[in-house]
Amino acid sequence: MSAAANAPAIRLVNLTLGYDRRPAVHHLEGEIAPGEGLAVCGPNGAGKSTLLKALAGLLAPLGGDIHFGGLSPRAVAYLPQVVDIDRAFPINVRDFVAMGALARVGLFGALNAAEQIRVGAAIETVGLVGFESRTLETLSGGQMQRALFARLIVQDQPVILLDEPFGAIDAATIDDLLALIARWRAEGRTVVAVLHELDIVRRAFPRTLLLARECIFWGDTRDALCEKNLVRARAMSEAFDERARDCLRDEFDAEDRLHVH
Ligand SMILES: Nc1ncnc2c1ncn2[C@@H]1O[C@H](COP(=O)(O)OP(=O)(O)OP(=O)(O)O)[C@@H](O)[C@H]1O
Incomplete structure (x- = not known):
């Protein structure tokens, strides 16, 4: 694998993200060090995927900024949630990787010999030799996840973003993919992963950002995932949903008033 290892520090400065000008994540401040393994955890709707999309350059901030230390935003490899991937697209494993x-x-460029070798090596690394001609829709969940990781290997970027990479896959596949993540980090790449499996986070990610629409804790994983912080994250998230419901009620009330008069 080539030396895409010069990952920059990524700095979030008073970062607020959202959709249609409605904030989903507020005022994030912090730094992801080069070669760091950062887990992003939090309840459903906490804003984890939103943050990853912003880091991938797919969502512009509503406020604040993301500094990539001079690195092009294209130097980021992004694995979206499996639900966002169209597996019915008629493509085989080799072409997908x-x-x-x-x-x-x-x-429209053809792969030269070096790229062909790189693709073959990536398929071998993730254990999909023999599956090269299979179409994506014929793969099991775990095999699909391996194909996605092989594509990341070929992308060969210094920053790798993974959105829930271990949903519904078995322990053996998780172990293989964790080994790959460890290898990426040993090569100096930065890995940021949205994860719900706290045991995996504790095992394989030294640092954690615990989110609940805002930062609950950002630091060592053991401290981030203590009971007190987890309870607080849940409570913050529920409080935010309540507030959102109230806001919606206000909006509907206002609409009713408009219709009446
Ligand atoms: N495309 C979108 N348009 C409008 N709102 C969105 C969009 N995507 C996400 N949201 C909202 O932004 C908030 C944060 O969503 P996000 O998907 O980032 O949460 P999450 O922490 O990744 O959740 P989960 O664990 O359920 O995947 C939610 O209230 C969600 O409804």
Whole structure:
């Protein structure tokens, strides 16, 4: 694998993210060090995927900024949630993994010998030899996840973002993919992963950002995931949902008033 290991520090400065000008995550401040393994945890709707999309350059901040230390936002490899991936798209495993080389060879460029070797090696690393001609829709959940990781290997970027990479896959596959993440980090790459499995976070991610629409804790994983912080995250999230319901009620009341008069 080539040396895409010069990951920059990524700095979040008073970062607020949201949709249609409605904030979903507020005022995040912090730094992700080069080569760090950062887990992003929190209840449903806490804003974890929103943060990852912003780090991937797919969502512009409503406020504040993300500093990539001079690195192009294209130097980020992003694995979206499996539910966001169209597996019915008629493409086989080899071509899907080769899509990781797109930034280097262009949309219509042919893979040269070095890229072909890289694709083959990635397929071998994730244990999918023999599956090269299979279409995505014929893969099991775990095999699909391996194919996605192979594509990340081919992308060969210094910053890797993973959104719930271990949903519904078995322990053996999780172990293999965790080994790959450890290897990426040993090469100096930064890995940021949204995870619900707290045992995996404790095992494999030294640092954690616990989110509940705002930062509850950002630091060592053991401290971040203590009972007190987890309870607080849940409470903050529920309080935010209550407030959101109240806001919606106000809006509907206002609409009713408009219709009456
Ligand atoms: N495309 C969108 N348009 C409008 N609102 C959105 C959009 N995507 C997410 N949201 C809202 O932003 C908030 C944060 O969502 P996000 O998906 O980031 O949460 P999450 O922490 O990843 O949740 P989960 O654990 O359920 O995946 C939620 O209230 C969600 O409804």
